[in-house]
Structure formats: C-alpha cells, structure tokens
Amino acid sequence: MDETYALSAMALATLATLAVALPAARRRLELSIAKHPSLTGHARMARRVAALLPGYAYDADRFFNSDQAPAEAVSRRRAALQRLSTLFSQRHARSLALTRQAAAGLSDLQFTSAYRVPFQFSPYLRQHLQVASFVQQVDGVIVTDLDGNPFYDLTGSYGVNVFGHEFYKRVMAEGAERARGHGVLLGAYHPAVAFNVERLRAISGLDEVSFHMSGTEAVMQAVRLARYHTRKTHLVRFCGAYHGWWEDVQPGPGNPVKPRDTYTLKEMDADTLRVLRTRSDIACVLVNPLQGLHPNSAAPGDSTLVDSSRRAGFDRAAYTAWLQQLREVCTARGIVLIFDEVFLGFRLAQGGAQAYFGVAADMVTYGKTLGGGLPVGVVCGKRTLMKRYREDRPADICFARGTFNAHPQVMCAMQVFLEQLETPAVQAIYAGLDARWNARAAQFNQQLLAADVPVQVANIGSVWTVSYTQPARYNWMLQFYLRAHGLALSWVGTGRLVFSLDYSDGDFKEVAHRFVAACREMQADGWWWFDPRRTNRTIRRGILRELLAQRF
Numbered sequence: 396m397d398e399t400y401a402l403s404a405m406a407l408a409t410l411a412t413l414a415v416a417l418p419a420a421r422r423r424l425e426l427s428i429a430k431h432p433s434l435t436g437h438a439r440m441a442r443r444v445a446a447l448l449p450g451y452a453y454d455a456d457r458f459f460n461s462d463q464a465p466a467e468a469v470s471r472r473r474a475a476l477q478r479l480s481t482l483f484s485q486r487h488a489r490s491l492a493l494t495r496q497a498a499a500g501l502s503d504l505q506f507t508s509a510y511r512v513p514f515q516f517s518p519y520l521r522q523h524l525q526v527a528s529f530v531q532q533v534d535g536v537i538v539t540d541l542d543g544n545p546f547y548d549l550t551g552s553y554g555v556n557v558f559g560h561e562f563y564k565r566v567m568a569e570g571a572e573r574a575r576g577h578g579v580l581l582g583a584y585h586p587a588v589a590f591n592v593e594r595l596r597a598i599s600g601l602d603e604v605s606f607h608m609s610g611t612e613a614v615m616q617a618v619r620l621a622r623y624h625t626r627k628t629h630l631v632r633f634c635g636a637y638h639g640w641w642e643d644v645q646p647g648p649g650n651p652v653k654p655r656d657t658y659t660l661k662e663m664d665a666d667t668l669r670v671l672r673t674r675s676d677i678a679c680v681l682v683n684p685l686q687g688l689h690p691n692s693a694a695p696g697d698s699t700l701v702d703s704s705r706r707a708g709f710d711r712a713a714y715t716a717w718l719q720q721l722r723e724v725c726t727a728r729g730i731v732l733i734f735d736e737v738f739l740g741f742r743l744a745q746g747g748a749q750a751y752f753g754v755a756a757d758m759v760t761y762g763k764t765l766g767g768g769l770p771v772g773v774v775c776g777k778r779t780l781m782k783r784y785r786e787d788r789p790a791d792i793c794f795a796r797g798t799f800n801a802h803p804q805v806m807c808a809m810q811v812f813l814e815q816l817e818t819p820a821v822q823a824i825y826a827g828l829d830a831r832w833n834a835r836a837a838q839f840n841q842q843l844l845a846a847d848v849p850v851q852v853a854n855i856g857s858v859w860t861v862s863y864t865q866p867a868r869y870n871w872m873l874q875f876y877l878r879a880h881g882l883a884l885s886w887v888g889t890g891r892l893v894f895s896l897d898y899s900d901g902d903f904k905e906v907a908h909r910f911v912a913a914c915r916e917m918q919a920d921g922w923w924w925f926d927p928r929r930t931n932r933t934i935r936r937g938i939l940r941e942l943l944a945q946r947f
C-alpha cells in the first residue's frame with residue numbers, strides 16, 4: 396500500500412515537473428483540471444461505467460421498503476400504489492389501451508416508459524402503474540385524454556410551447572394558408588423566406604441565416620462551420636449541457652460512438668477559462684444558457700432521482716458575468732462562441748439569451764418555438780463564419796444541405812410567428828416577464844413550505860425544476876401523484892416543468908393548489924418517511940452496495 400502511494404506521489408511529482416518544463420504537458424494537466432470531477436465531466440469514464448452498470452430490479456418487498464421504512468409506512472405505500480393503480484386504470488382506460496397497443500411497435504414509447512423512474516423501481520412500477528401517452532384535444536393550458544380527463548399542461552411541449560397552444564394553432568393555420576399555393580415545392584423559396592431572413596438578422600444581430608429541420612441539425616451545422624473556418628478540431632461543451640443527440644455533443648453514455656474532438660469542461664469555472672486561453676486546438680465553445688439553472692448538471696430527469704441531492708438555482712448576475720468572461724476569452728483567442736438557444740430562444744426575451752444576458756455570440760442556434768409550432772432548426776452567424784466555400788479553393792467546401800430545409804409550410808408558420816412577436820399582445824407578455832415568473836415561483840415555494848412538504852422549486856423564467864429538501868428514495872413517485880391531481884408532465888417528470896406564458900393567475904393558482912395537494916397526499920401515503928440518520932450519501936452508498944452485489 397505504502398509502495399503504491401509512494402509510486403503515485405512520484406508519478407504526480409514527475410508530471411508536475413514535466414508540466415513546468417514542457418508547455419504541452421502543462422496544457423494537458425490544465426485540461427484534466429478543467430474537467431468536472433463528476434462522471435458528467437468525464438465522458439470516456441462515464442461510458443465505461445455505464446457499460447458496467449448491472450441491471451437489476453426490486454421485487455415487491457424491496458420496491459416498498461428500499462429505505463428500510465417501518466412496516467406501518469410500507470403498508471401505507473402498498474395501499475397507495477394499489478389505489479393509484481385502480482384510479483389510473485379506471486379513469487384512463489381508453490388512453491391506456493391505445494398506449495399498450497402502440498407501445499408494442501413504438502420504440503420511443505417503450506424507451507420513455509422504461510426511464511420515467513430509477514431503473515431498480517421501473518419494472519415493478521410499470522407492471523402496476525401505467526401512464527397513458529395519448530391525448531384527444533388541447534384547449535388553452537388544458538390537455539384532455541381519450542377518456543375525457545383534463546390536465547393542466549406543464550410539459551411545454553419540450554420547450555416549443557412558449558406562447559400557449561391557442562397561439563400556435565392560429566400561427567400554424569395562418570402559415571398553412573399562406574403556403575397553400577406552394578404545395579411541396581422545395582429548392583426555390585417561398586417569399587416568406589426572405590422576410591424570415593431579415594427578421595432573424597435583426598433579432599440575432601448577426602449577418603446570415605441558414606434553415607434546418609431540427610435543433611440537432613442546427614447545432615451540428617454551427618459546429619461544422621466553426622471547425623471549417625478556424626481550421627481547428629475541438630469543440631468545448633459544458634458538463635451536463637444538452638445540444639441534441641448527434642455524436643460530438645453527446646460524448647458519453649447514450650452514444651455508442653467513442654468521444655472524439657470534444658472537450659467537456661466545467662461551466663462557470665476559472666480552470667476552463669485557462670484552457671481556452673492556452674490551447675490552440677479549440678474551434679468553438681457551445682453554451683446552452685438553460686444550464687444557468689443547474690450548471691454542470693445534466694437535465695434533471697426523474698430516472699436519476701435516486702436520492703434528494705438534485706439542486707438548482709439561477710443566479711442571473713453570476714451567469715451574465717460568466718458569459719462575459721467567455722466572450723472575452725473567445726474574442727482574444729479566435730474561438731467561435733456559439734449560443735445554443737434552441738430551448739430558451741424567445742422564452743426569456745424577444746432577443747433571446749443574447750438580449751437577456753447582454754452578451755453577443757458569434758453564432759446562435761434557434762429551433763423549437765421559432766417554427767411557429769412546426770419542426771425547425773436555424774443558425775444565425777457572422778458572415779465570415781457562415782460561408783460554405785472558399786473562392787480561392789473551389790474544392791474546399793463545408794457541405795450542408797437538407798431536402799426539407801426552408802419547407803414552405805414551416806417558413807410561412809415562422810413568418811407568422813415572427814410577425815406576432817411584434818404585436819402589442821406579445822410585447823405585453825414580454826414586459827415584466829422575469830418579475831412575474833420569479834414572483835410566482837417564490838409564492839409557490841411559500842405554499843410548499845406552509846404545507847410542510849419536503850419540496851421546493853427553482854426557475855429560470857417559466858422553466859422550473861423541482862428539488863427535494865430531505866433525503867428520500869421515493870421522490871420520483873411525485874410525478875404520479877401530480878398526474879392523479881390533473882397535472883401533466885413530460886416523461887422526464889418533476890425535473891422539468893415548462894409553463895407556457897399564457898398561464899393566467901387563475902390557472903396558476905389552480906396548478907399550485909393541485910401541486911400542494913399532491914405533495915400532501917404523497918406525504919400521507921408514507922413515501923417521505925424520514926429517518927434522521929439517513930443522508931443522501933448513505934442512500935448512494937446503499938445503492939453502490941447493491942450494484943456491487945449484483946456484479947460479484
């Protein structure tokens with residue numbers, strides 16, 4: 396043991412000596428230091444660990460007492476699951492029947508159903524509590540399932556729904572009308588394209604625009620162009636940030652291809668700035684401003700809610716200062732600063748994250764809501780970065796095409812969307828937006844405190860995340876109680892509630908009321924039974940022991 400220790404001390408000392416003597420070794424060391432210490436910061440390692448993680452499932456006993464709760468709490472939990480199961484199967488009979496039928500041939504549905512909760516609990520839960528995935532009708536903030544049950548929509552349609560369903564119904568209808576004469580003519584443009592280009596140039600403050608079919612494609616294109624023009628290889632993304640599902644921006648678990656040409660670094664950290672200042676292989680830095688809510692953490696899905704360590708909180712001043720520092724270092728080093736506003740664009744401010752934080756990017760990607768309800772991805776960038784060929788090297792091009800890019804129907808819906816942004820009605824929504832949603836979140840937290848339930852929320856505008864204030868293993872059950880109380884969440888559960896901006900005070904009051912009622916019921920059913928000796932760390936240690944027992 397002592398010998399091993401002496402050897403590693405010697406290796407470190409050697410590395411430090413080398414680092415002083417050799418600039419390349421120093422830069423390598425700085426890069427290692429700029430990686431987040433967690434697995435999220437080590438994509439290669441995370442992939443290896445993910446491959447080793449053994450699958451196992453709790454049986455009926457363990458499902459209810461994985462935290463060694465007293466028999467009395469366990470029996471309340473059992474009765475509660477039985478009650479919810481009966482409620483769901485009776486209340487949502489038709490919606491569930493179609494869900495089961497479709498799931499057999501719909502891989503996406505199988506995946507989302509399996510990953511609603513931590514994997515140990517998932518098989519038993521799926522047997523006893525199924526969630527229907529079909530909806531008959533959408534009106535305002537209410538979605539109605541096939542059995543006629545109304546839910547308040549807190550899904551935000553993955554971020555697309557900024558201004559409310561009725562708004563998008565109008566925009567899509569008007570867009571379809573304007574595009575009617577063009578059928579499916581692709582290649583030559585609908586006049587709406589010229590309008591959109593001008594408006595997007597004005598909104599982004601950038602010179603040129605390109606249209607794509609999804610946010611993933613837009614980010615792919617922005618990064619490709621940054622590499623082409625800088626002639627450098629690497630992109631820097633920040634720990635936990637989502638930028639779509641293509642290889643280079645998802646270098647860890649979830650991607651069968653090994654990470655390459657991507658550095659995943661700590662966000663809001665001086666070590667990262669040092670790396671940007673000293674390395675010469677970095678083409679671009681990708682920022683997803685949504686991470687301001689939970690820097691360095693992945694999207695907070697309930698399938699990873701194994702304890703209560705999930706934390707979030709948005710510090711606008713600190714995040715602004717961070718973006719300013721990034722801007723400075725990128726300018727100084729000729730690194731392309733890309734804001735990925737696919738999620739947040741148009742939600743925080745009309746001018747997007749650039750306007751909200753007062754920091755200008757070299758390229759911006761938009762998507763989601765900008766299509767006025769239809770699928771889209773957009774890149775806006777400086778002229779020098781957007782050009783796809785070189786006059787003096789005709790074969791040296793940066794290829795990017797797409798059959799459906801600038802589809803007339805999408806372009807017309809986008810045109811209507813962009814026109815709507817200028818109307819007094821939408822301007823009135825943007826006025827005082829932050830203050831309104833921060834006040835709502837603060838009031839919500841007061842109500843949760845008053846109800847004495849171990850739940851709080853944090854928000855960046857109308858995007859909210861739920862955290863849990865006392866160590867527990869069953870926090871993920873809350874998504875089912877919320878459903879029982881008529882609140883619809885996306886499959887990631889309580890990690891992300893996305894409100895549309897048309898929520899009136901009355902709607903909001905009703906959501907808060909139902910949310911608190913759901914928490915109270917869950918508490919009464921024993922899922923938050925609390926043992927003062929239990930901490931998040933002891934919970935995680937227990938899970939680690941289970942994992943090791945499975946492997947050996």
Ligand SMILES: Cc1ncc(COP(=O)(O)O)c(C=O)c1O
Pocket residue numbers: 553609610611612614637638639640683735736737738739762763771
């Ligand atoms: C910041 C960000 N970038 C890119 C994407 C990918 O967009 P799409 O799902 O349209 O491919 C998303 C999707 O959630 C996103 O949030």
